[in-house]
Structures are given as structure tokens and as C-alpha cells.
Amino acid sequence: MQHLKSIRTGAACYLSVLPSLALLAVFSFLPMFMAFYNSFFEYEVGGARTWVGFDNYLDYIISDPTTAISFLNMAILTAITIAVRLSVPLIVAKLIHSLPHERHRYLYRLAFLIPSVVPGVAIQLIWGLLILGETGLVNSILESIGAGEFVRGWLSDPDTALLALACIGFPWITGFEVLIFYAGLSNIPESVHEAAALDAAVGVKKFLLIDIPLVLSQIKLIFMLVIIGGIQSFEFIFILTQGGPGFETYVPGLWMYDNAFSFQKMGYASSIGVVLFVIIMFFTVINMRYFRSAEELQEAS
Numbered sequence: 001m002q003h004l005k006s007i008r009t010g011a012a013c014y015l016s017v018l019p020s021l022a023l024l025a026v027f028s029f030l031p032m033f034m035a036f037y038n039s040f041f042e043y044e045v046g047g048a049r050t051w052v053g054f055d056n057y058l059d060y061i062i063s064d065p066t067t068a069i070s071f072l073n074m075a076i077l078t079a080i081t082i083a084v085r086l087s088v089p090l091i092v093a094k095l096i097h098s099l100p101h102e103r104h105r106y107l108y109r110l111a112f113l114i115p116s117v118v119p120g121v122a123i124q125l126i127w128g129l130l131i132l133g134e135t136g137l138v139n140s141i142l143e144s145i146g147a148g149e150f151v152r153g154w155l156s157d158p159d160t161a162l163l164a165l166a167c168i169g170f171p172w173i174t175g176f177e178v179l180i181f182y183a184g185l186s187n188i189p190e191s192v193h194e195a196a197a198l199d200a201a202v203g204v205k206k207f208l209l210i211d212i213p214l215v216l217s218q219i220k221l222i223f224m225l226v227i228i229g230g231i232q233s234f235e236f237i238f239i240l241t242q243g244g245p246g247f248e249t250y251v252p253g254l255w256m257y258d259n260a261f262s263f264q265k266m267g268y269a270s271s272i273g274v275v276l277f278v279i280i281m282f283f284t285v286i287n288m289r290y291f292r293s294a295e296e297l298q299e300a301s
Contacts, residue, residue: 032277034270035270035273035274035277036270036274038266038267038270039056039057039267039270039271039273039274040052040053040054040056040267041267042055042056042265042267042268043266043267044264044265044266045264045266049267052267056267056268056270056271057271057274057275059268060268060271060272060275061275064255066247066250066255067252069247069248069250070247070250070251070252070254070255071252073162073248073249073250073251074230074231074251074252074253076162076166077162077165077166077230077251078226078227078230078231080166081166081226081229081230082223082226082227082230084172085172085174085177085222085226086219086222086223086226088171088172088173089172089173089174089177089178089180089181089222090177090181090212090215090219092112092173092178093177093178093179093181093182093184093185094181094185094207094211096108096109096112096178096182097182097185097186109175109178109179109182112173112174112175112178113175113178113179114175115174115175116174116175116176120235120236121235121239123168123169124168124235124236124239124240125239127168127169127240128155128239128240132154132155132164132167132168133153133154133155134151134152134153134156136154138154139151139152139154155240155241156241156244156245157245158245158246158248161241161244161245161248161249162248162249165236165237165240165241165249168236168240177222180218180221180222181215181218181222183218184214184215184217184218185211185214185215188210188211188214188215192210192214196210216291220287220291223287223291224283224284224287227280227283227287228280228283228284231252231253231276231279231280231283232253232276232280233251233253234251234252234253234254234256234257237249237250237251237254238254238257242254243255243258252272252275252276253276255272256269256272256273256276257269259272
């Protein structure tokens, strides 16, 4: 009787999950499989499909003149983003966590979280028009300090466009990363802090040798999210530079978008999407297989 009751309870649990699984299959898995399928065809929306096999992939990887420069730009932007989002928010979270009063810690967490409600597009437009524009804040400051020779259109100059895009969001303190790192620091047992104090591990030494190893799980999470976002992202480039000047700020995601919705080359765009998917899966497997979290390090020891 008890066994039958367990079966019924399990069946009810699985049935309750089915609607969510069905929606996930229709709106996530099906488009993904369709992208794989469409990548082997040449076609426009509403037009006839022509089987081309792996030609789309070969053209993109071997013949497309944008491939090398777009992947280089993507790698540079992603590397800069990894460096700042794994360091600056962690330092800020540590500073907040070190405050003596919980009320003050709460107020600072709230202060860093409030900017997250501002739409990303608005922030990008503010940076593009009011800060990095030809009459923006950066150029105004340069002129006011007598460094007018450095004034330029930061997003229109080929020498500075990519770096200017990387600087958007300075000082790169986002509420999400701060809260994630703060949660990791809060989960460190008090006994660890007491042992560190006995061993004279305080200040920067404690932060480097104790705090960072114990928030590796959070670092691992943020690292992977930044990798995925860096490979997929193109919206802010589309808004601010459209990949220009020339191809100086082009990234694969923007080239995929242009091929799909500007050139109507849906099969070619699908092949670019599949290539990006494979790259993301590669980094995901590497991250899961070789980057060890704090819990895994504790189990190993």
C-alpha cells in the first residue's frame, strides 16, 4: 500500500512538471533544433529551401572576411569583461561584507542594486550620446584640462571604438554580481574567520588566501555567465556602432543578425548561430570539468 502511494505521489510530481517541460520544448528546444536543421539550407523567409550541406559552415569559417576580425573583437571584449566582472564586484562585495553593522550592509546592497532597474538600452544610449559622444562628458573633461588634442569621436574612431565599447558601464559594479559574491562571502563559516585571525591572516592576505578560494563557486558561475553573454551579445554594439567604423567593432552575433534580418540569408545566419552554440558548449564543458568549485575543493581535501 505504501509503495503504491509513493508511485502515485511520484506520478503526480512528474505530471505537474509536464506543462513547463512542454513550453520549454516548444519555445526553447524546438527553435534550437530548427536552427541546426536550417543551417544546412539556403533560403529566405517564405522562400524555397535549397540543400547546401556544410557549405554555409565552410563559407563562414573559411571564406567570410568578417570571421577573423569579428571573433577577435568578441574575444577582446569578453576578456575585458571577465577581468572586470570577476574583480571589481568581488572587491565591492568584500568591502560591504566588512562593514560592522548589518543595517549599513543592507543599505549598501540596496544602493548597488537600484541601478539594475534601469533598462540596459537607456544606459547604453546615455554612454553613447552623453559620455562618449563628440560633445560628451569625456571630451568636455579633456578640453577643460587643456588636453584638447585627445578629443575625438570615441565610438567613430577606428583606433578607440572597441576600447570605448569595453568601457561602457564603468566602474562595472552591477548589483547582480555584488549580491552573488556577497552571498558567497556570507556563507563562509565563522570558524574560518576565527582560525584566520589566529593565524594572523587579516586584510588583503585573508582576502586572497581564504575568501577568494571559498567563493570559487560564485566565481565559476559569474565566469560562465560572462562567457555566454560575451559570445551571444551584440545588442549594445548594434545600438551604438552597428559594427563600425568599418568592421572594427563587428562581432559574430551582429553578423548573424544582419544576415538573418538585413540580407534574408536565414540558412547562413543559422550556421553562425550553431557555431556560437558549439563554442559556448565547449567552454561550458571545460568550466564544469576542470574549474573546481569551493565545495569540490573541500570534498577533495
